Amino acid sequence: MGKWLRRRDLSSQESNSNGIRRATVRHTTTVRSVAFSPDGKLLATGGGEGAINILDLVNRRPTAQLISPYNTVYDVEFSSRSETIVAATGEGMVCIFDIASGSRIDIPGHTQWVYDLALHEGRGVIANGGHDNAVRLRYLDGHDFCRPVLGHSESVISVAFRASGGHDNAVRLRYLDGHDFCRPVLGHSESVISVAFRQDGELLASASEDKTVRLWRVDSGSPVGPPLIGHTLGAFRQWPLVRVADS
Numbered sequence: 001m002g003k004w005l006r007r008r009d010l011s012s013q014e015s016n017s018n019g020i021r022r023a024t025v026r027h028t029t030t031v032r033s034v035a036f037s038p039d040g041k042l043l044a045t046g047g048g049e050g051a052i053n054i055l056d057l058v059n060r061r062p063t064a065q066l067i068s069p070y071n072t073v074y075d076v077e078f079s080s081r082s083e084t085i086v087a088a089t090g091e092g093m094v095c096i097f098d099i100a101s102g103s104r105i106d107i108p109g110h111t112q113w114v115y116d117l118a119l120h121e122g123r124g125v126i127a128n129g130g131h132d133n134a135v136r137l138r139y140l141d142g143h144d145f146c147r148p149v150l151g152h153s154e155s156v157i158s159v160a161f162r163a164s165g166g167h168d169n170a171v172r173l174r175y176l177d178g179h180d181f182c183r184p185v186l187g188h189s190e191s192v193i194s195v196a197f198r199q200d201g202e203l204l205a206s207a208s209e210d211k212t213v214r215l216w217r218v219d220s221g222s223p224v225g226p227p228l229i230g231h232t233l234g235a236f237r238q239w240p241l242v243r244v245a246d247s
Contacts, residue, residue, distance in 0.1 A: 046073030129156030165192030
């Protein structure tokens, strides 16, 4: 079971030069992930110490901390009703926390770190990618939605439910059952570290350590225009703000 703490010492108020108070959340190591709740009232942050801190944006103060027994939290996501938080951890585990009670369900499967996850509310399914080169799709109760999705030859470090990007420089697009619906999408010369769908689900953006962002047609995997350039270092991840439709 998860450990649920309501800690007064998490709450810290800082004032800027205009006297405006700002709430701060303290992690002891690198902050790896942030996510807004769908209602915009909460902000969750995941850190390298295995903690998830929750900030109440209405009252501008940290309110609680969820502690997992695993190390680094690489990614966090809220459910659509802001009742649960799903976390990808550094020990091959996906954790589902009930925010009200603090109880935790652990979903094993990956043999090594889980880098990223995406939640499909309509089907109650989590997609997550890991260091073992696989994407796994599971129901929220932990049962498999389909077999492990293989195809990447190196770590999967970004998922957007029907797409994934990896250290093998490839983007893969698939049906909901895990089957690829086109060949691997190639074009980046270094790791693909973020993928995101456009709201209508017809266009996919991928960001890479090769300092470019590329756009792809989802129905064919073909590129749309030239690479978007401008970054002087790797185009590091921006967590997707939209969820892909059921199509």
